[in-house]
Amino acid sequence: MIKTNLALLQLMDELSAGEHTKSAITLRHLDIKQKLIMQDQTLQNVYIIKSGVIKCFMTEENEKDYILDFLGEGELLGEIEAIRHKTAGCTVEAITPLTVYVLSSTQFRHFLETIPAFNMKVLEQLVNRVMRISEKASRHQLYTLAEILPQLLNTLESQQINFTKQDLSEYLGISVRSLNRMLKDIGHTAI
Amino acid sequence: MIKTNLALLQLMDELSAGEHTKSAITLRHLDIKQKLIMQDQTLQNVYIIKSGVIKCFMTEENEKDYILDFLGEGELLGEIEAIRHKTAGCTVEAITPLTVYVLSSTQFRHFLETIPAFNMKVLEQLVNRVMRISEKASRHQLYTLAEILPQLLNTLESQQINFTKQDLSEYLGISVRSLNRMLKDIGHTAI
C-alpha cells in the first residue's frame, strides 16, 4: 500500500555523493504532519523521499480530501509540476518523520537531459504511477467496500505505521462512518 | 473530455517524414469497435493516434469495465507497457474509425534515448496523464453524480461523437440505470 521506488533512491544516494552532482542536492527534514507541498502553490523544487512516509491528497472545492497515495522511500514528488510548469496539483504531508532529497526544478530538468539513467528512472516512476492510480480508481469503482477492505487490512498489517481512520477512509474515498460499519461487519480485531 | 496531444502528433508527423526516422514508423487503420490493444496481452508496439478516438478501459475480475479515458489525436498508447516491460494494463478500442502511427517498442525506447524532443514530449504526456487520472478519480470520489453530470454533458456537446449510455456510465463508474435516473432528474434534452 505504501509505494516505494528503491531504484530511484539508490540513484539519488549515488548522485548526492557524486563529484559533479552532489552540490545540486540538499537534504530537508520534516516533522510529522508538516506539509512538504501545498496544493495550488508554485514549486521551485522536486523532492525524493530518503526516509519516512507521506500522504499525497487533493482537496476539492467542497473541502473534501481524496488521498491519492501513500509514498515512501525513493518516491518522487513535484515532478509533475516541474515538467508541466504548473502549480501543485496536490498537497503532500508527512505522516512519519521525513527526510527528503531536495533538487531545484531547473536542476531536475537538467538531470533529465544529461543523465540517461536518471531520465529512465523518472520515466519508470511515472508509468508506474499511472498504473497504480488507474488500478486504484478502477478497483474502487468496480468493487464494493466489502471486497476491497479485507485486502487493504491485510496489506496494512505488514506496515508498522498507524494510519488514522480518517486517512484510511479518505484513501478509500468513503466516509469514516462507512469504514467503521464495514470493519464491524467484517469482524475486525484492530487496525 | 476527449484528451488530445497535438504537440506529440506534430512531432510524429515530422518523424514519419524525417529521413532517418520514417522507416521506423508505419500506419495502421482500425474500424470502429476493433481493439488495438487487449488487456494482459504482451505488446510489441507503441501507438500514437493520428486520427480518431479510442476508449481505454480496464476489465476487472468481476467482468465489470472501467473506462479510464477517451483519447484522440496525438495520444500515446502502449508506452506504459514498453517502459515497464509488462503486459497490457487495459484494453484499447476504437470508437470511431482510427488511424495510428505504429512504432516498435524497441524503436520507441531508442527514440526516447536519442531524440530529446521526443523524450520531453513523452514525459509531458505521462505527467499530464497522471494529473488527468488523478483529477478524475478525485472528482468522482468527492462529488455526487448530480454535480459531475451537468459538466460532462456540457463537455459532450462540443464533441460530435455519439457515446453510448453504456460508455458514459462506465466512464462515470456508475450503472446505466443511475445515469438514466440522473439524466431524467436534470431534465436533459438529448445526449
Place this chain on the structure above:
DNA sequence: CTGTAAATGGGACAAATGTCCCAAAAATTG
C-alpha cells in the same frame, strides 16, 4: 496530572445507487 482536543464507535434516518426486470425504440443484418 489534568483539562482540552482529537479520534473512535455506533444509532437513526435520509439519500444515492445498484439489481432485476420488462417494454418501447432504434440500429443492424440477411
Place this chain on the structure above:
DNA sequence: CAATTTTTGGGACATTTGTCCCATTTACAG
C-alpha cells in the same frame, strides 16, 4: 423490408453509503 439484436427508459425494491449526532476513549499540551 422483415427479423433480430442492441440500446434506451424506467418501475419496484434492496443495498450501500452518507449525514447528523452524541457518548466514550485516547492523545497531548500546559
